[in-house]
Amino acid sequence: MQLDQYISDLLYRYECVILPGFGAFLTQIQSAQIHATTHAFYPPKKKLSFNAQLTDSDGLLANYIAKTEMIPHSEASNRIKTYVRFLYDNLHKGESQTLTNIGTLSLDTESRLQFEPSYHLNYLTDSFGLSSFTSPEIMREVYKEEVTALEETTPIAFTPERKASNSWLKYAAAAVIAFGVLGAASFNYVQDVKEHNYVAQEQAREQLEDKIQEATFVIPNPLPAIQLSLTKPAGNYHIVAGAFRMEENAQKRVDQLTEKGYKARTIGTNKYGLHQVVYGSFTHSQEALSELRAIRKTDNQDAWLLVQSID
Secondary structure (H helix, E strand, C coil): CCCHHHHHHHHCCCCEEEECCCEEEEEEEECCEECCCCCEEECCEEEEEEECCCCCCCCHHHHHHHHHHCCCHHHHHHHHHHHHHHHHHHHHCCCCEEECCCEEEEECCCCCEEEEECCCCCCCHHHCCCCCEECCCCCHHHHHHHHHHHHHHCCCCCCHHHHHHHHHHHHHHHHHHHHHHHHHHHHHHHHHHHHHHHHHHHHHHHHHHHHHHHCCCCCCCCCCCCCCCCCCCCCCEEEEEEEECCHHHHHHHHHHHHHCCCCCEEEEECCCCCEEEEEEEECCHHHHHHHHHHHHHHCCCCCEEEECCCC
């Protein structure tokens, strides 16, 4: 009877799988590595190890076997005990025991358990699909030295075609210089035109200002003056009619109260961001309290008095 497959399945999900009465198989995440000599790249993996001191059952292996094979937990525990006796018997006979995809177990000269992990499986699920590969070493410095050596030894020959091309370059350079001179002259001309236009605009603006200052405007039939007397609401005692989330609703309430004859208005927002509407504001507390009692009897039982200085 072999339980290798069950232990291997659990190693994908757990860092410690205990074989009760025998020892524990442990996993530890190891980062990706590059071999300095072979230049082989190895992906991240779970490194396997064995601890013979952890022998107490935690129920993990027995529960997994019972669930997988649909057998009672007690029967699964008995199968584990039988498997452990089988391993010990063969190890004491001097035979090493290989657990598939896990590793090889053996006893040393002092009857101590030795474990050599297997490298056939990578139990780190995050590295699924990644395999090791070898890349040739990049010889950047060697190539640089070879190119430098070639540059020092390679002769450079000048042919007639090269000279002809130089003559063509001379003509091209002369053309570029000519275009540059024409461009500079055009730029100077444009600048002169801009300066002339600016001076003309300044002169026209000054003449227009002079005309405006000299002009006299006479209205033959002036309209009669209208005098308005505005009274700014004052007082620190305010009878509150309500508070509204929307400013439009607050203004509607102001219009309703104004039609009723109150000097209603909004006094800004409170600490909750609500727009406050008041019946009116009063300088003296007695006057405000008297008006509040009247409003509660005739218009709004929920009206209340706010004492606050408002700029």
